[in-house]
Amino acid sequence: MVTLNHYLLLGAAMFAIGIYGVLTRRNILGILISLELMFNAAMVNFAAFNAFTPDGKPRVMPFQGQALPELHGQVFALFIILVAAAEAVVGLALVLAIYRNLKSIYVEHLNLLKW
Amino acid sequence: MAGWMFILFALLILAGSLGVVALRNVMHSALMLGVALFGVAGVFLLLGADFLAAVQVVVYVSGVLILMLFVVMLTHRLYDRTLAQTNERRLLASVLCLALFVMLGLGITAENAASLRGAADRGFRQWAGIDPVATVGRLGELLLKPYVVPFEVASVLLLAALVGAILFTKREPGKS
The missing domain is CATH 1.20.120.1200 (NADH-ubiquinone/plastoquinone oxidoreductase chain 6, subunit NuoJ)
Structure with a gap:
């Protein structure tokens, strides 16, 4: 059956693939897209930790109308979605500004601070 | 299932x-x-x-x-x-990321192996017999009670992102 480990391994794989994209992409947009993958890996981890008790047992969801479920992990995932959205907006605005000034979105052309 | x-x-x-x-x-x-x-x-x-x-x-x-x-x-x-879409550090990066995944995987399995052995055969959720619980109400309560300060900070962050996006993409009046 599916245990906490499976979710964590899925998140780790997503995170590693995202880092690979960030390291190898030449296109700024590709890097931003890979960053979104890494955000999502963190969100999967938060939601997974929320669904299991600290000793790794599955958290039994209460019946409707009984005690409210503990959802602190999901709140953190919500905040990650929010930060990722803000990051995407500012990052894409920067990409547009860079494209307008340099007529290129390839990272090796962004060497203004290098001498 | x-x-x-x-x-x-x-x-x-x-x-x-x-x-x-x-x-x-x-x-x-x-x-x-x-x-x-x-x-x-x-x-x-x-x-x-x-x-x-x-x-x-x-x-x-x-x-x-x-x-x-x-x-x-x-x-x-x-x-x-x-155009090529990746730089020449492809091999190094894939080795590094594979090593990272192996390291994370070893950490995850070593950390939880003992505690998960008992729960390994149990599904994390019994599908039959349990109504799906709506999480929205509890989430709203959490966001507006214990997490109200991060919630407000988040709204300020969104406002800053909005202003930043406009600022970065605005054309300067002198330039065409």
Whole structure:
């Protein structure tokens, strides 16, 4: 059956693939897209930790109308979605500004601070 | 049941993620990101996070992803398709990321192996007999009671992002 480990391994794989994209992409947009993958890996981890008790047992969801479920992990995932959205907006605005000034979105052309 | 669903969504996520980093065309990369994001929404459903899954689809797939596609199309040049999309550090990066994954995996399995042995045969959720619990009410209560300060800070962050986006993309009055 599916245990906490499976979710964590899925998140780790997503995170590693995202880092690979960030390291190898030449296109700024590709890097931003890979960053979104890494955000999502963190969100999967938060939601997974929320669904299991600290000793790794599955958290039994209460019946409707009984005690409210503990959802602190999901709140953190919500905040990650929010930060990722803000990051995407500012990052894409920067990409547009860079494209307008340099007529290129390839990272090796962004060497203004290098001498 | 849950096991098969998990395998399906995990395959969706992994295929989408690999497509994001492997495809040459950035447009295709962005579309594959959509596949991966849908897979993550499915995993959220498996984890009992119905509101998170909805937010994932609404905010990510139809907000962030559409924004990405817009910028891809705005900065698209015709000869982009023939340019190499990765730099020459591909081998080093893949070795590094594989090592990172192995390290994380070893850490995860070593940390939880003992405590999970008893729970390994149990599904994380009994599908039969339990009504799915709506998480929205509890989430709202959490956001407006213990997490009210981060909530307000988040709204300030969104405002700052809005102002920043306008500032960065605004043309200066003197220039054409």
